[in-house]
Every structure is written in structure tokens, then in C-alpha cells.
Amino acid sequence: MNSERLLVDRAVARIDDPIAVAGNVAGHRARRLIDGTETAFSDPFILMAEDWMPRDAFAKHPHRGIETVTLVLDGAVEHADSGGNEGLLREGDAQWMTAGRGVTHVENALPGTIAHTVQLWVNLAARDKMTAPRYQTLRRARVPVRHEPGAVIRLLSGTSGDVSSDTLNYVPVTAIDATLDAGGSFDQALAPDYNAFVLVLNGEALVGPDETTVRAGALAWLTHGDGSSASKVRIAASAAETRVLLFAGAPLREPIAFGGPFVMNTPSEIKQAFADYRSGRF
Template sequence: MTFRPVKSLSEGDFTLEGAGVHLYRAFGFHKPREFDPFLLFDDFRNDDPEKFAGGFPWHPHRGIETITYVLEGEVEHGDSLGNRGVLGAGSVQWMTAGSGILHQEMPRGSAAGQMHGFQLWANLPSALKMTAPRYQDIQGSDIPEIVDDDGTRVKIITGSFWGQRGPVDGIAADPLYLDVSVPPNTRKVLPVDTHANTFAYIFAGSGAFRDASRPYGVRVEKEVKGEEVNIRDMSGNRTLVNFDTGDEIVVNSGPEGLRFLLISGQPLQEPVAWHGPIVMNTREELLQAMQELRNGTFIRDGRQ
């Protein structure tokens, strides 16, 4: 087994999206190759409805898949193909935009007014850019959860892990998407595919990703000359951990435990031409998509 070292740590940047939704963007737009096949990752959470109630009104997508994971509150969604639904706490929607779709996503807080969810964009390979759109709405009760002997809990959204497979299937990037909770002061080894790009996103507690015997709480910094990379191996809330190559990740949780998403996928290694919610391979394909939006032919079954 080969331990995956941390390549970089970063914190999400505050931004506004949709009709004024307050969120933190861990990555997006500027690093399509670094996280290939993933394009963007947003963390939207708030207990003030004024900061999320405007939601994400009607907008187009083409050439990508969007993955929405709701922890608290609800997200009501609808699209140009006539689909309607509500994502409740613990549920996941995996939308393959393919050749094109118009949709909206409207967050609603819990009874206490809280909203928390994540959205990940995954690129589609050129051969599937214009595939037919489809949805996979998965209820939280249908997501398998494994509890290990030391109390570590892993929800498997997609991919195979510890002998079980998540309910989302048929995804081009063959990704692994896990929700991992590690008890306080626990060392855990998690297997990953050597050839997949892998990152973790911490959203509760704190911890370190390292293969070492030194006590928790020792902060180690590594400076890479000429690259100005400063790596802290102890991290906390809203931290994105980008891993180098290897086939296992070692987690050391802090005194409050650690909860994070662990996501990996096979890189497509294809050119990326990106404008807003549309991601194609060439500028010409982008221009065609924009023209079709203007002339009403964006949705391939004729509905807008």
C-alpha cells in the first residue's frame, strides 16, 4: 500500500450565486485539470433564510453532471422536461445534463430555518456530452452506511467501498463519493484508487491526513521552494484537502472528531471549454450552445 500525501490545503471562498445564495466555493472555473474530472464544488449552508431563499432560478446546463447532497433543509427542483421533486435531508440528486436542460433549485430551510448542502459538478467525456438528460434522486434511507469497529461511519453515495456499493450508478467518471465521520482521536486508513484524482472536504470537526506516529495537534508546515506551496497537515471546517498519488489515505481525527466528504474520480484528460453552466470541449461547441439558447433549440426534444 502507498500512502497518499497531502498536495495542498485551501479554504472555500465566499461567493454569491443564483438569486443571492450565500455559499463557499472550494474550487471551480480556474482549476479544471487539477481536479479532473470534477469542475466545481460548493458548500451552501446558513441559518438565515434571507441568505438562501432566492435559490437558483431557471438556468441551463449542458455537458456536465451536477451532484446535490442535502444535509439539512430541503431543495425543491424542477426542469424543462417536466420533472419535479423535493430533496430532503440526507438525500442526493445526480443530474446528467447531457445535451441540455433548463432547471431550477430552490432551497428551503428546516423547521429551525437551517439549510446545508453541497453541489459538485462532474465533467462528461466528449462521447457523452450530448447524451440524453437524466436524473437519479436518492433518498437518504437508500444510502448505505457502514459502521466500523472503531465507530467510524461511512455513507456510500456512489462507488464501491468496504464491500458495499452506493445507489447512484451509470456515472461516466466512475467516481467514489463518501460521507465519512471519524470518532475523536482516531487513526483511520481508507483505501482509494491509485489512478483517481482524490480530494476531501472537511465540514465538521478537525483532523490531519498523514501517516505518522507523532501526537495529534502538532502542526507541520512544508514549503516547496519555487512553488510557494505551504502545506499544513492539520485542518478543520471548510477545508479542501487535495491529495497526491497513492492507494490509501490516513486520517487522524482531532478531539471533536472529524466529518468530511471523500471524493475521487478517473481523470478524463480532455480539453475543457467552459462558460458558466455549460462545459464543452471546444469554443465552437460553446458558441453553438449559446446560439441554441437564443433561438430556442437548446432542449433537444423541442421543449423549453
């Protein structure tokens, strides 16, 4: 029996394509790709924003209870945090930051420039929310790469085909940055219960067995697996230089409480987070 036939094909469940709005400083624009209003639907993914950020758009600010994944699409971003980590992320570089029990950081475009980025917030399980902060830099030139005809798949986290990443994360996440020629395609295996989405950055993608068209700027949520059978999604390109991000992660199915940059399980934990931050305990 061909084991390929046992895989459940994930299709497109819905497509979101929010407009960009002005940010809180001159020259800042942002799109809220995942807006935090449907956490049970997007679990374990909380928020995702695409930003065109000038310097000082993201001055010193705190986080607790999440991991942030930031990918620089154009320009460069300086990073410095309360754990002593600092550095410069250039086009194609990414960072995986575990806020855990608390971190403050600054994300800055270089003076006189606009940096184009996407940032995803991944929830942490209740048992891991107060873990020690951690910072990982994922350089474009050093991430593992899988090659398929007409497709280059850069692996930021997880496994793709016979290629694996050593990126550390508390919630299992597959994260892919793929570039495809017109007519190129690849299949990505997904765990039965993983929640997944595809964001098309450039070009035009054909996603799933129905080859649903997903245009540049749109985020396509995939159908859920059946919870028991292995699954996959096929991504193809109908335009040259199509670039897609694919994220898939294990849902936590836990209560969520928001408090600005803090994501915990209860309102009392949010109150404590603010108290800890104000008293300098981050």
C-alpha cells in the same frame, strides 16, 4: 507478503479554505471550493460550491456537458427540471444529475428558509457530453453504509471496503459522506490514477500517513498515485462529530471550454450550446 504494504499511502498535497462571499440575491452566501481555474489539477472535478441559499437564489437555469452532485447539509431544497423530474431533498439527501446534452432546472430553498448545500460539477468525457439527461435521488436513509470503529461511512457512489453503491455515473467516481467520533478512522482504497480530495464539514480530520490536520471548512487535495500501484488514504478524527466528504474520480485529460453553465471541449461547442438553449432544443 502483506498486500497492505503494496498500497501507496496518499498524503495531503495542499489545503484550500476560501472565504464566503455574497451571492446575487439577498441572503445568499457562497464559497467556491473548486473554482474552475485549474482544471488539469482538479480533473475530472470542475467546480464545487458551498451555498447558503434563500429561495430564488438559483432560478431556472441550464446545464450541458457535466454531471452535478448536490448534497443538502441543512434545510431542504426543491428540485424541478425539464425532464419532468421533481422532488424535495432534505438534510443528508443528495442528487446526482446528468445534464448530458442539455437540461434546465430550478433549485429552491423552501419559502422563508435558508438551505445549506454543497454542489460539485463532474466533467463528462467528450463521447458522453451529448448523452441523454438523467436524474438520481440518493436518500440519506437508503444509501449503503460501511461501519468501522468510530466511523460511519455513507456511500454515495463507488465502493468502500466491501460495500458498493448502485449510483450510475459516466466518469467513475467514489463519493463518501463519513461521520467519525474522536479517535475514529477508516482507510479508503483509491484507484492508481484517481484524483481525490477531502472536504471537512464539521470537526477536525487527520488525513494521510502524516496525519495532516484539516479543520472544518477546509478542502484538502490528496497527492496523486503513481499510476500503477493501488493506493489508499487514511482519514481519522481528532474531534467529536467530525464529518468529511471524500471524492475521488478518474481524470479525463481532455480539453475544456467553459461557457457559464456549459462545459464542453471546444469554443464552437459552447456556441452551439447557447444556440440550442435559446432555440428551446434542451
